Amino acid sequence: MTNQEYGQFCGLARAAEIVGQRWTLLILRDLSVGPRRYSDLVGGLPGIPTNTLASRLKELEEAGLVMRAAPAGGDRSVVYGLTPRGEELGPALDxxxxxxxxxxxxxxxxxxxxxxxxxxxxxxxxxxGVVPKSWNTTYTVQVGEIVAHLVMRAGVITVGPGAAENPDLIIVAGPQIRDVLAGELDAQTAVSTGVVRLEGDPALFERFADTLRVPYSPHVPAGA
Incomplete structure (x- = not known):
């Protein structure tokens, strides 16, 4: 038995052997957004030692969770992406x-x-990710310098990096948007107090705030 093995015939133990090391979950998170070059991963994981990143990618390849490919065209940089086995981790990561x-x-x-x-x-x-099929709304969400988009269309929500093309609403926010997602700060108050700044129809932000939800846990110790 190696130092990374727990010696138990247990699904959780086997998963921990593969994804339980420092930085591994964040590497998988970044690759779940889309394929990344090595330099992209370094840029998206500030503080990760490059030897650690190289080691973790090698381990994930050997475990069958990550694959590499050389894209066609002039850019011959190796691109890393999730395998179907790696994509199975999506619900667990979420x-x-x-x-x-x-x-x-x-x-x-x-x-x-x-x-x-x-x-x-x-x-x-x-x-x-299920919403009324009649909704057809595209959002650009900017937090600091980071930009993402969210689309409510055909009864589902999709999310991705970068700005939306011709968004119906642009939401510019700081960290306190977390209170909106927790349901502790309503949309109108968030706008009136400057927690968010909108470019577009404010009613669409109410839809955003009413639909997206990640509540705070009532069981977190004070100061945690």
């Missing part, structure tokens, strides 16, 4: 993200947001 967000009210000193973290947060807030 569940862990939702659980972690339950204890997040304000950023700790030095904490930042990244494209993948915002996309992940919006995806988790969308829940099962």
């Amino acid at each position: 569940a862990l993200s939702r659980w972690g967000a339950g204890g997040m009210r304000t950023p700790r000193e030095g904490e930042i947001v990244t494209t993948a973290s915002i996309v992940s947060a919006l995806k988790v807030a969308a829940g099962d």
Whole structure:
């Protein structure tokens, strides 16, 4: 038995052997947003040692969760992406993200947001992603310098990196938008107090705030 093995015939133990090391979950989170070059992963994971990133990618490849490919055309940079086995982790990553967000009210000193973290947060807030089929609304969401888009169309919600093309509403916000997603700050108050700034129909922000939800956990210890 190696140092990374728990010696138990248990699904949780086997999963922990593969994804339980430092940075691994965040690498998988970033790749769940879309394929990434090595340099993209370095840029999206501030603070990760490059030797650690290389090691984790190799381990995930060996475990069958990550694959690499060289794109066609002039850019011959290797691109990393999730395999079908890696994509199976999506619901587990979302569940862990939702659980972690339950204890997040304000950023700790030095904490930042990244494209993948915002996309992940919006995806988790969308829940099962089901909305009335009559809705056809496109949002651009900007938090600091990070931009993502969210689309409610054909009865489903989709989320991705980058601005939407011809968005119906642009939402510019700071970290306190977390209170909106938790349901502790209503849409009108968020706008009137400057927590968010809108470019477009304010009623569409009420739809956004009423639909996306990641509540705070009532069981988080004070100061956690």
